[in-house]
């Protein structure tokens with residue numbers, strides 16, 4: 001269970017002439033175990049900032065972030081992160097990148113090879129195990145980053161626009177893939193995106209953010225049946241959800 | 253896992269079609285396109301030698317000032333076979349290369365850790381940076397009296413001079429490499445609970461490697477420029493000493509031989525650092 005109580009984040013002014021930036025203002029949210037929650041909002045509304053605070057990279061200027069009741073103080077392996085920017089380590093092969101969490105936890109020799117092989121297989125990366133990240137397509141790199149996040153069995157998966165840089169086809173493949181993984185593992189997912197359709201298609205619940213200073217403007221439960229199919233985006237129910245989200249995002 | 257869309261986008265595992273095989277073989281072959289341009293440097297050398305030959309044949313400058321290529325080649329042959337000033341050419345080359353190698357390697361061994369320490373601690377940075385910036389603009393020649401008085405006229409003073417001239421470059425590059433690690437990469441390690449030793453080994457050190465290599469490549473050139481200064485310290489052997497002696501005797505052919513050898517050996521050292529670099533940092537410029 002992740003809880004945010006009255007969380008605000010203010011970044012100091014970068015120079016004397018500008019004002020401090022209120023990135024996130026008075027956010028409350030609670031995410032239950034095994035829930036798939038998406039956060040949607042315009043660029044710069046504070047999505048990454050919220051995710052970074054839950055991950056433990058940043059600390060709230062005000063308010064509390066609790067993980068199963070205990071305050072979040074620093075990053076930890078139970079909260080895996082998939083970053084917005086490419087984050088594979090360029091000096092390691094794909095296999096070493098995916099095994100990174102195991103290496104840090106169990107030592108280089110302690111890595112569970114069978115588990116690594118299995119993960120490579122599941123991710124369709126078995127033929128690229130000894131490649132370096134720069135030799136992979138964007139979609140494959142992101143798949144490897146997800147594999148790295150999942151291999152240590154985290155209870156929570158924090159994803160920051162993980163498919164933002166991918167083409168439509170690859171993105172759709174990755175969404176289905178993520179859902180199939182989640183159906184199997186049932187971990188808690190907090191997924192940040194600026195894509196409304198993606199937010200609705202994946203989520204149990206969509207949190208809609210307002211532009212700066214970022215606040216949660218609405219909380220929308222998605223009642224679409226699971227498993228989700230990509231052609232649901234044409235359903236009437238789906239479009240009803242989409243209309244609701246857009247109404248909050250672009251009030252006229 | 254029930255549904256897997258990934259099998260489709262993964263590479264085909266069946267036999268590739270025939271027309272693809274040639275392309276695959278092509279991609280697997282070592283890159284040869286560079287070799288196609290291998291003649292360019294030789295052409296440049298050829299043009300320079302021809303120009304040089306023409307200028308000296310036309311006696312634009314007195315032959316004492318500009319010896320002809322043939323003259324330099326003959327001097328080179330003589331030095332290579334009978335030596336110069338009592339020392340064989342190999343002994344001279346060996347002496348210079350040893351001085352550079354010792355001074356330069358010591359600068360790396362000492363400088364890289366100092367750079368890392370400066371990157372990791374503001375206090376250490378503040379302690380060392382003024383000293384570093386103070387030393388940097390001092391020309392190598394200015395050190396000579398100090399070196400002689402402190403370290404004598406033997407090998408040690410030459411080693412120390414090259415060490416002192418190259419270490420600031422190594423330190424600054426190691427520091428900058430360790431400081432400019434991408435935040436995301438540090439966070440990746442933090443998520444998995446890396447301790448500071450693991451963070452250094454798996455993230456900071458490899459991140460800093462490209463800049464360390466850049467520093468080494470700049471420093472090896474500087475080391476050679478310091479060499480002549482170092483060998484002014486009462487040196488009998490070495491290419492720098494050879495050039496100085498020949499200069500005093502107005503043997504310009506020998507001076508040219510020395511200059512060309514320094515250039516060639518410096519170039520070879522740069523190439524070997526580059527080779528090690530592509531081995532150790534294959535991702536450089538690609539991520």
Ligand SMILES: Nc1ncnc2c1ncn2[C@@H]1O[C@H](COP(=O)(O)OP(=O)(O)O)[C@@H](O)[C@H]1O
Pocket residue numbers: 011012021022023041042043044045046047048049050212
């Ligand atoms: N480290 C930082 N220092 C100063 N301002 C920041 C920093 N990180 C984010 N911001 C500001 O906070 C706001 C929210 O940023 P972010 O959380 O990255 O938005 P999003 O992920 O929704 O695009 C932006 O205006 C951004 O400029």
Ligand SMILES: [Mg+2]
Pocket residue numbers: 047048049084160
């Ligand atoms: Mg963001």
